[in-house]
Amino acid sequence: MGDAADQRTRIRVVVHKLAFRSGDLTPVNHPEKLAPIPYTNYVPETLLRNMGKWVKTELITPAIVKHVSETGDEVYSVKVIGPPNSRFSADTLEKLCDLADMYGIGVIRPTPQGNVEILTDDEEKARKLEEELRRNGFLVGGWGNHLWNIQPCTAYLTCTTAVIDAPSIAKALGDALVEYVYEKETPAHLSIKVSGCPNACGGAIDVADVAVVGYPAQTPMVDDKWFSSIGSPLDVTAACPVGAITPKRDPSTGKAYGIVIRPELCIACGRCRDTVDAIVYDPKKTGVMVLVGGKASNTGPNGQLMSRIVVPYIPSEPPRWPTLVKVVKRIVDVWVVNANKGERIGDWISRIGWDKFFELTGLPDVRKYLRFSEKPGPLYQPLYRRRLTESYAYLFREYASKI
Amino acid sequence: MASEELPIDPSLWPEPPPKEKVEEYLAELEKGPWPSHVTELKKTKYPVYIYGMGLVAGVTPWATSAAKAPGIYSGVLSRMSHPWTRISPPIFEDHARVLIPSAQVFTTTLLRFLIEASRKYGWGLLQFIGGTGDVVLNVVREKLIELNVFLRRIGLDIGGSGDVMRNTVSCPGPLLCPYAVYDTLKARDFTYSCLIDWATYPQFPYKIKFKYSGCPIDCLKAQARADYVVIGTWRGAPDVDDERLKQWIEEGGDVEELVKSCPTGAISWGGSKLSIDGSKCVKCMECIRRAYPAIKPGKERGLTVLVGGTIKSRNGPKLAKVLIPFIPLPSPDKLEEALMTMFQIVRDRIVPKWDEEGWRRERIGDTLIRVTWHRFLSDFAKFDPDLASKITKVKPTEPYYTYGITFFNMSDEQKKKYLEDLNKAMEAWQ
Numbered sequence: 001m002g003d004a005a006d007q008r009t010r011i012r013v014v015v016h017k018l019a020f021r022s023g024d025l026t027p028v029n030h031p032e033k034l035a036p037i038p039y040t041n042y043v044p045e046t047l048l049r050n051m052g053k054w055v056k057t058e059l060i061t062p063a064i065v066k067h068v069s070e071t072g073d074e075v076y077s078v079k080v081i082g083p084p085n086s087r088f089s090a091d092t093l094e095k096l097c098d099l100a101d102m103y104g105i106g107v108i109r110p111t112p113q114g115n116v117e118i119l120t121d122d123e124e125k126a127r128k129l130e131e132e133l134r135r136n137g138f139l140v141g142g143w144g145n146h147l148w149n150i151q152p153c154t155a156y157l158t159c160t161t162a163v164i165d166a167p168s169i170a171k172a173l174g175d176a177l178v179e180y181v182y183e184k185e186t187p188a189h190l191s192i193k194v195s196g197c198p199n200a201c202g203g204a205i206d207v208a209d210v211a212v213v214g215y216p217a218q219t220p221m222v223d224d225k226w227f228s229s230i231g232s233p234l235d236v237t238a239a240c241p242v243g244a245i246t247p248k249r250d251p252s253t254g255k256a257y258g259i260v261i262r263p264e265l266c267i268a269c270g271r272c273r274d275t276v277d278a279i280v281y282d283p284k285k286t287g288v289m290v291l292v293g294g295k296a297s298n299t300g301p302n303g304q305l306m307s308r309i310v311v312p313y314i315p316s317e318p319p320r321w322p323t324l325v326k327v328v329k330r331i332v333d334v335w336v337v338n339a340n341k342g343e344r345i346g347d348w349i350s351r352i353g354w355d356k357f358f359e360l361t362g363l364p365d366v367r368k369y370l371r372f373s374e375k376p377g378p379l380y381q382p383l384y385r386r387r388l389t390e391s392y393a394y395l396f397r398e399y400a401s402k403i
Numbered sequence: 404m405a406s407e408e409l410p411i412d413p414s415l416w417p418e419p420p421p422k423e424k425v426e427e428y429l430a431e432l433e434k435g436p437w438p439s440h441v442t443e444l445k446k447t448k449y450p451v452y453i454y455g456m457g458l459v460a461g462v463t464p465w466a467t468s469a470a471k472a473p474g475i476y477s478g479v480l481s482r483m484s485h486p487w488t489r490i491s492p493p494i495f496e497d498h499a500r501v502l503i504p505s506a507q508v509f510t511t512t513l514l515r516f517l518i519e520a521s522r523k524y525g526w527g528l529l530q531f532i533g534g535t536g537d538v539v540l541n542v543v544r545e546k547l548i549e550l551n552v553f554l555r556r557i558g559l560d561i562g563g564s565g566d567v568m569r570n571t572v573s574c575p576g577p578l579l580c581p582y583a584v585y586d587t588l589k590a591r592d593f594t595y596s597c598l599i600d601w602a603t604y605p606q607f608p609y610k611i612k613f614k615y616s617g618c619p620i621d622c623l624k625a626q627a628r629a630d631y632v633v634i635g636t637w638r639g640a641p642d643v644d645d646e647r648l649k650q651w652i653e654e655g656g657d658v659e660e661l662v663k664s665c666p667t668g669a670i671s672w673g674g675s676k677l678s679i680d681g682s683k684c685v686k687c688m689e690c691i692r693r694a695y696p697a698i699k700p701g702k703e704r705g706l707t708v709l710v711g712g713t714i715k716s717r718n719g720p721k722l723a724k725v726l727i728p729f730i731p732l733p734s735p736d737k738l739e740e741a742l743m744t745m746f747q748i749v750r751d752r753i754v755p756k757w758d759e760e761g762w763r764r765e766r767i768g769d770t771l772i773r774v775t776w777h778r779f780l781s782d783f784a785k786f787d788p789d790l791a792s793k794i795t796k797v798k799p800t801e802p803y804y805t806y807g808i809t810f811f812n813m814s815d816e817q818k819k820k821y822l823e824d825l826n827k828a829m830e831a832w833q
Contacts, residue, residue, distance in 0.1 A: 039589070043508055083442070158480075
């Protein structure tokens, strides 16, 4: 690690705590990644002084949180809700930078949920900043018992595997639920995740209060022409968790050139689409499902909870998704009216039970249509079938590796 | 462009949609009070029309491509417009994942440099930040190397894609939050200084992720998303400060409510003294959140290491399992030693074995299910076989557990029936 030590000596701290590196940094000459600079080199003095000394967090308005330190220092973070998929243009970010310099301590902190927090050290300034942000057309709010944000994956913006478009769903849901960001209070923290396919890059679908997941809802078709030029049959065969895919072989040479997908085993998990582009879904059949009630926090009487599917299929209706928006709004509204204070959706459902949940929301009881298992395994429903397909997958895998 | 020139089978893919329809859909997404991504994209050089084509057709308009970037082994992703869009010559969309400072603290000076980079070498568009925890910067293909040099100059780097150790994320921890048990920012920096080789060269069956959460609230959702999760915890009961508790009660704190809020009934109030039964405490943070700083995380602090949480994987979404229940952390400056205990197991035992036995595109959580938990403990983590059997036999008392979400293929009749019922239900909501 002599290199790392050498690199550290090259780091120079300048007035604004920006650590410049010097020397030859061309990747060909120095392919090894450069480790992030230790945080003490860039965190501003106000925060560094109070590291680990915070004693209180307090909600001033739904957009401002106050952190009080043992030393008496106060830091306020003002939360701005970003556009879906946190796609900021350089111009917009520059505007935020200007505001952070004018009213704040010059720190902007993006959060994994797609929000931006601007830090400041004075309540007066924080309130002015909130006003100014609103005047500039930003949506502020979302601290405490409010809708924190709707976090979609990139989907059609750059993704090659997305089944449906997620940012447009986030936009449509946001327009319907925007009152919960500032004006109306919810019983507890609410975060919504939207993912374009079961890979769920939009956030953990299994631990989200409400998750919307793009769902192929069909056995995919294979574009043989394209597959023969870009696909690797054995890779795709190995990717299938239920062994529904077999290689298609040229009878004369025995060489695999394509794949066959057996519809009776396929569970529409999208793993093959993830491996190769030459797999097609019929856009008329694709849809979304809605999961509800997960959380990763070890809080409340239940600790972590895994979400459950409550709506197995709604056909895709871009760009405004009217049915989906109605369903999600209904679930959130019913929860807001019926839950006790401090109860997240998962805790609320654990208390009242799933029968009551379906009764209150008026949604058709999904358990009538599908049977679920709660054990880990290849994404399957009845246990006997899952065991069968697990062995299939194993056999195919072993077979494929021997060729 | 004639259809026979296409590399795809045109009968399976949609036709390019009419221009008016695309513009109508895009305009639809600019309405309403919620911030609009289309409005943002129109301020940049992003080809928003292609996005609109995808929206109308219901199929993604991007296909995989590859950019030539000598010396950059991870962190650059390339797309080209999908053959079905019939855009000729194809439009390329390349983006770089930028490793950002721990806890995503950007000074405006640094951010202004990043904005300058995006204008100079890219499309003036940033994803600030994505689910992986790094900023995604759209870049013009020819300027990729220049961008990397620029980013290195200002103290950042490109990285975190492919079969490498992905970007390590930490919660803000002690920087802004009162509950953090250990210094998550330092832990993240330390991971990079130990495992920089893993972050550079793709060498594994699939990706590796480390995530650091400061307390059991786990705001990062680390246990659902990372292969190796470190969560701050403590042994026994939370620490009660009688002086401060008195002050808290004087300020209007409701002790009865506090006692009632404990899910396991571990708290008892004797009229003047609050006592918490450590053996009953499940670390739900409820009392701490209500009465901080009168009640704090316990004095005997440490780290819990979990393994195998994934969403995108062979066996579907799953939560992580406890690998090491407790690594003692006697004082904050012993953090590096405590983390080293974990790295020794992960770096020297689990990952080499996974490298050997793991199937392609199989994360550790799936390998763990395939080889069973017992074999994982004895063969991968190389625990003493007796200890491994002991661990698997004992019903876990830790608050972490795992099971999966199911996927299924609904038949057309099932779908039709379900939608009929749903529509009927929706009529009643009015």
